[in-house]
Amino acid sequence: MDPSLILTHIPRFQGLPLESKLVTYMTHNKPGMPPTISSTMMPSSVDNIMENMSNMTINVGQKMNAPQDYVDTLQGAVSPSKNSQLNVFSPEYTPKGNVNGTTYFYTPVVEPLIEEVPINNSHPLYFMGSDIRQDVLDKNAIALAEHNRPDDPNIPAEVQNYQELMLLEEPRTGPGPVTSTFRATNIKNGNSYCLRRVHDCKLTNKKSLAIIETWKKLLHSNIVGLKEVFFTKAFGDESTVFVYDYFPGSETMLSKHFAPKDVNGYVDPFSADPTAPRPYSHTKNTMLRHQHNNMLPESLIWNYVIQLTAAIRVIHAAGLSYRCLDPSKVLLTSNSRIRLSCVGVPDVVDYKDDTCQFQGEDLLTLGKLVLALASRSLLAVHRTDMQGSLDLISSTYSKDLRNLILYLLSNSAAKSVTDLMPMIGARFYTQLDAIQLQSDAIENELSKELDNGRLFKLISKIASINERPQFNMDPQWSETGDRYMIKLFRDYVFHQVDPNGRPWLDLAHIVSCLNKLDAGSTEQICLMSRDEKTVLIVTYAELKQCMETSFEGLLLESAKE
């Protein structure tokens, strides 16, 4: 296709080209129109032409049975093959008067607008931002990862309604019951879940079942939802399995903030086990090292405090207690989003009817966790090191943070999580603002993808129609009638070239055309066959009708028995 056709018509005159083949076609189809338009009428007559063109409608049914039809109809008018030396689309061409009964004219000196359009292939405006995209892709990849060791004799192929068990971490032995964590697929709905198996654990008190029911009803954005609990011998013992929502790619707070790290070539030999005996000098030096290298920003600590207290607040309000607040049980599911995992496990494994005391302990352990975060060391919670840690916090963070920790660590019997709200104060607003901004950003990304999905549907329809080798025993089906219009439109949208014949790739053009097609715009465009023998002016609305009719034909045929 000659690019000058596209270039002259694109935006300068509202998408209407002004070259001879077009006008020939128009005059041919519109008897009321003057047969010739002289170049001296330009540009004042351009508006008239536009007006006439916009009033012009094409009977879609009769539009084009085949390109040859139009060549025949236009015989004696424009026939580049007959006038091979005459290239009316060439930029050098000037009005030539009447040729073979048709007046040719050409808009003088039209700069190719393509040069004004920067070619940009990245177009972040049309697609999801690369960060969020990568994050979603990573999570999907983790969620779809092959389950490991399918022939592991210790992992059954199926447990209750779950299969494809994938061990997330090797079972760890130590004080308390041995547990192991799996990702598994539910047979009934195909969703992934996190299964926490407590080895060799039977139900000791039936009251636990009522507590489990309460946990199952507890839905909160900072708690990993408990779906069900079942007892099974599938692992070769009497195990209790807790089924939770699965969050691919999540990390524990322990590994995120307290994992042993190489600091200037030094790796702390005791960091993996904070309870192991160590020399006093080691503790002191560790604290000092953290003070200089690893302190978390105060805003992040408050962010965690708000999320943790939000979770504890609903747990306590439901008459429950968490009982296992520990950095290894706090999941970071994305960036700084916190979710408490393992809910309900202590209530089954070690049932005790003392909710009030356990709620107080939840607040105490919360104080220890915040202290550890603020000192960036699990050692900080040791009674002997606590004063040093608090001094460090006083010198690094605000008084409010120190007071919050002191309140949580105090022995007051009347402590309540709601007392923490005034201490957090206006930081709630900061957090709320951050969440709302993030929500806006995600909504924006979603709307882009929504648009892309809509355009993808259009492209699928166009591609299903174009170049179909045969339909209803008709090998010419995709080359005739409505389908031919869609083919020309496909060329117009995707196969443009610049004045040097190089591919002109502008996603903005493609998106704009497809959007107008989807909306059924009444804007007109000029379509031309590759051999330049066929030129058509159609509205997007007509093209949309052609596309829908053709695609419906395909659908009907495909649905036949």
Ligand SMILES: Nc1ncnc2c1ncn2[C@@H]1O[C@H](COP(=O)(O)OP(=O)(O)OP(=O)(O)O)[C@@H](O)[C@H]1O
């Ligand atoms: N609901 C969940 N969704 C996705 N991953 C999870 C979920 N719960 C735990 N995990 C992941 O499984 C891994 C093991 O979790 P687990 O709670 O066993 O940690 P742990 O530190 O080994 O604790 P424990 O001391 O009880 O063994 C962790 O990497 C954690 O991120």
